[in-house]
Amino acid sequence: MSDLGNYNPIEPRRTDWRAGVKRLTGPLIAGAIALAKFSFILIKAGSIFIAVGAYALIWGWKFGVGIVVLILLHETGHYLEAKREGLHPKLPVFVPFLGAYVAYTRGNPWQTVRVAIAGPIFGGLAALVCYLIGRAQGSDLMLALAYFGFFLNLFNLVPVGIFDGGAVWRSARWLRLGGGGAKATIAYALYFGTALALVVGMIAAHVPQHRL
16 A cells, blocks of 8 residues: 555656647748848849840840949949948849949948948949040940940939939038038038049040941
8 A cells, every 4th residue: 555655647748739830830930031031132133134134125235234234333332332331231232224222221421421422433433444445445335335324423413312412412411510511521522523523424425326
């Protein structure tokens, strides 16, 4: 009888169904997240080729590729400066017939000025390379691309809305009102200097319509 008093019945082992569900769904969720990230990267990269195709349908593939490269170099200017400023920029995303954009963390007004103006400066230099090649090789195609590049970057300096020029002017105003008069003056000098250089580039690279 004493042995029966110390007897502990063996309970059947319970199945932890919640842990089983977690083990089953965990890899699926992780895989779905990885697939979503990879798909987003593919969409970003694929937007370049979509843009090339869209422009090529109108102006031919050579000019279409040239346009996309010029836009990419413009956005590269924004990307590199935002990276230098520590603003964590994302890779450029193309929107056919509307251009492209680089998303980055908002900085202070002085940082915004430098990131905004970097695009037209970098893009203007890319157009200058096209111009020099066009003159050296007598290529009307390269001169036309140079003209487009100068025009594109000048257009982006329109001081309104979401354009680079709008970002420069808004930020320069905040600098001026916040006591950063010297930086505001530099911002205006960069703006007008870049715009003037782009206008000169357009005039130099102009190709008569009958030669295209």
